[in-house]
Amino acid sequence: MSEDGSRAGERRPRRARPTMADVAAKVGVSRALVSLVFRNEPGASKETRDRVFQAAEELGYRPDSAAQMLARSRSKVLGVMLTVRNPFHADLVEGIYPVAEELGYDILLSAAAPTRDERKAVEALLSHRCEALMLLGPKLESRDLAQLAERIPVVVLGRRFPGVEVDSVHTAEAKGVRQVIDHLVELGHADILHIDGGRGAGSVERRRAYRAAMRRHGLADRIRVLPGDHTEESGAQAAATLLADRENLPTAVFASNDRCALGFLDFVWRAGLQVPDDLSVVGFDDSHLAHLSHIDLTTVRQDPDRQAELAVRVVVERLSGERSEARELVLDPKFVARGTTGPPPGRG
Amino acid sequence: MSEDGSRAGERRPRRARPTMADVAAKVGVSRALVSLVFRNEPGASKETRDRVFQAAEELGYRPDSAAQMLARSRSKVLGVMLTVRNPFHADLVEGIYPVAEELGYDILLSAAAPTRDERKAVEALLSHRCEALMLLGPKLESRDLAQLAERIPVVVLGRRFPGVEVDSVHTAEAKGVRQVIDHLVELGHADILHIDGGRGAGSVERRRAYRAAMRRHGLADRIRVLPGDHTEESGAQAAATLLADRENLPTAVFASNDRCALGFLDFVWRAGLQVPDDLSVVGFDDSHLAHLSHIDLTTVRQDPDRQAELAVRVVVERLSGERSEARELVLDPKFVARGTTGPPPGRG
DNA sequence: GCGCTCTACTAGCGCGCTCTAGTAGTCGCG
DNA sequence: CGCGACTACTAGAGCGCGCTAGTAGAGCGC
Structure with a gap:
């Protein structure tokens, strides 16, 4: 690889991403107003809103979530730890997204894998400022989980941890x-x-x-x-x-x-x-x-969708400070008779 | 859910996470020094380093990646779009993590799913300040991809997009x-x-x-x-x-x-x-x-590990400004004869 | 004309970090 | 003893945003 990395870096062929200030300048208003508009808060006239959105569109402006996180204490991000290979986790993830969106939360995925243990996956989520963690079928020790739950709201899906103070959603x-x-x-x-x-x-x-x-x-x-x-x-x-x-x-x-x-x-x-x-x-x-x-x-x-939905709601509820004791949600499973069962041989 | 959300929010039962300033205060040095230590830059004595790490450990300090991203222009984050249900994507993801870590990059995963299309998955990655995108077998239109690639370095895995100026890694x-x-x-x-x-x-x-x-x-x-x-x-x-x-x-x-x-x-x-x-x-x-x-x-x-590795390297190389033209890496596949093939019936 | 309210907007601090430009203090050397 | 070089450290600006406290102006009643 070539030696002129630094020079090339300074050249910055691609313009840095536009900021709120750029949008504000283009419309001819203050940054604060643009902020209002993007947060959908009252205090801006209809026309200004439209102009702001249009300018943003033209500039390709996109709110910077790092800055948002930093500025508000709430990051509005939920961290999800999963095992990429597990198809049931895939089902859960698909169920998590829409509910999180509805409640105004962003989702960050972090995968555990043979070469990347759960602690590492969790670490990554933590440093990305997740407000709460959703652990899909974690294999952590109870002790580690308990320690984690002291720092940050945690909901465990699909597994019970009796004696540990975490929210959990699982099937009966x-x-x-x-x-x-x-x-x-x-x-x-x-x-x-x-x-x-x-x-x-x-x-x-x-x-x-x-x-x-x-x-x-x-x-x-x-x-x-x-x-x-x-x-x-x-x-x-x-x-x-x-x-x-x-x-x-x-x-x-x-x-x-x-x-x-x-x-x-x-x-x-x-x-x-x-x-x-x-x-x-x-x-x-x-x-x-x-x-x-x-x-x-x-x-x-x-029901993975239902499990996912409840888990998100439980954790959001906890985040809004409405509850401090752990909660265990147990869902009724549903037996589904399909084609792989029948009378035993000799009795059919 | 109860009505006293805001009051409860202010009570903040859980102490906010410690910052660099807390660590600095505890050790009795400046924030800047703590920053140096955590970035593993020269300029701090061995003893100070140790004291900083110890204080950080005791406080449970963890660098805030949102703030890091904001402060350095480089976020050091690569965004990966995948389809959670695809087992080959799982293999790729597992291959991506170690290489990214080696090169000092963090990985953000975003899933496409029936209820969450690829554009949305990509949007999420973009607003999380990824420096580059890795798209696993994307089904986007060439036009959309081209447009995306103008804004941010993109590498596509497992798919060719002839005529579109993006890096790609795929099999022959x-x-x-x-x-x-x-x-x-x-x-x-x-x-x-x-x-x-x-x-x-x-x-x-x-x-x-x-x-x-x-x-x-x-x-x-x-x-x-x-x-x-x-x-x-x-x-x-x-x-x-x-x-x-x-x-x-x-x-x-x-x-x-x-x-x-x-x-x-x-x-x-x-x-x-x-x-x-x-x-x-x-x-x-x-x-x-x-x-x-x-x-x-x-x-x-x-070879998913190899594909993943090359893709990460290609995109990092591009980020360091060492190359501006698109690159297509084609890997030789390897035929593996196993048990599901044999001579045709009547010739066995 | 005055105070009042309401809408539409702005100034500017601070979130937790990085990074540039510094400042002390020590050492070696002519 | 003065100077440069080096080590160990610090001050403070600024990243892009949210948010609080404000202002300017219009409309209205008396």
Whole structure:
């Protein structure tokens, strides 16, 4: 790369972005007036407003959010931490934007990834002056979360942190799980296996609820849990394990989430099993993957739009100082029977 | 929600975040010195540095990036526009972070989604003072892109915009496609169908290259293209169409990307076909979905880390004023033969 | 003509930081 | 002892905006 970087920098081929002062000068009014107009505050005549907007348009003026943040104490920015690979997070993000906009907040996204841990993602949001954080299925330790929540309002989505003083919005996992097991039992299943979600969001609750539901149906001795996590890989892994011992196949499999169910399905389809004739499969989330027509996965719907909306409202409410105690919002999930479940083999 | 919002706001239960002045006061030095220390500039003694860092730690001080942006002309922020649902974008984002960090840039993510179009996503990035934009597989019109590129350095990933003066980093689609067809022909295939990628990134090139490669092998009369796009749904759709007329099945299917291939696979697996015995399938991208062990998809690797790295470097180079003409970086793709391709039926 | 209110606008400080142009103090050298 | 060079530090302007406290002028009643 060339050596004349500094000279080139000074040349600044591109004009710096126009400021409020430029707009004001062009219209022939004060900066303050332009500010009023852009904040949509009363105190400017209709004609002036129009002229300001037109001048701004012509100059390509765009309010500088750094300066806005600095000037008002409120930055009006919510920070969202997500895992880019998680499709359910994608659904949540899509639900967050419109509500935030409605309430006048801007959204900043920061991704956690294998090469970028959650702390780093959160750090980035903090230094960008977010007023509050929304954490999508965080895997942080409770201690770290508690510490974070002391500094800044935090809402956690899709995960419970009992004992930590943060707002949280999540699904009543147990209810959904109970409906899954009820549905399967009703169809005639007894050998219902659960693929565990490891450290994933909601896994503990789902596993516990699975055991409880099985016991309630007098199927305590049929309880069978395979280790896994929230990835396709783990579903496939579980399928491989099961197919290695065909004598001992369950008649139904309840995966800890849709991705896991999908991995499982891919594997058994490929192995030539018929779903649901040979085996029923249920997921959890109803991510957009699940209701693709060719998958048509029986699952439990966690309404992401509603979850996102509530989370935004909860955190905004907290920001406006209307509440200081933590709040836990629990949404009812909705069981969705689709094409991957049916009567067990030999009873169809 | 209660009516005393403003009063509550004034009460400010949480202390406002500490500033540089607080740190300076605590150490007993000037703000400027603290600034030096945090920017890691020479001019402060080792002991002072340590004391500053310690004081900052104790106060929980964190530089305010809004103020930083405002004060230096350089914001040191790159804006990334992505589609949250796209797994290949997730791969790219993961590749972007480390390089940006190495070069001292911060990353701001903004998502396009069905409810939030690309213009809006870009607007958000612009008002957050990004110095440059990285657009992942944008679907903008060339005109809009050109207009954008006049205001701010832009690099487009995974897509060509011939005639528009922007930097771009993409794969030599044609090369990859040629290798796909070569591979299939070598295995003995002649009836190779292509599922089109619609308006998706790279689709035009892939379709054209498919036709060209088929002709090169003297298979012009076997060319067959089914409409589709870059989603699982479209792959499944194509599969449904094909299976409706079993007499007329191709022996191999080349999907426009991995997601499409996956949807296709799911459908044909489920229908009881054996892959690759009955049908070979090839994708494009080598997204992390493809190399899941149970999918084991033959595909074309577009190295996302490398693409991400180059894109960041290209845009940073442009920012430092070392170049003003647009640059197009074309990466060689790498064909990856995996388990979804084999000899055509009747020749195995 | 006076005070009053109301609309339409302006002056100017301050948000938390960066950065230029400085000032002390120390050291080495002729 | 004076001078330059270097280290360690500081003063203060200014980045683009929001916002408070103001003003100028019009309209109105008495």
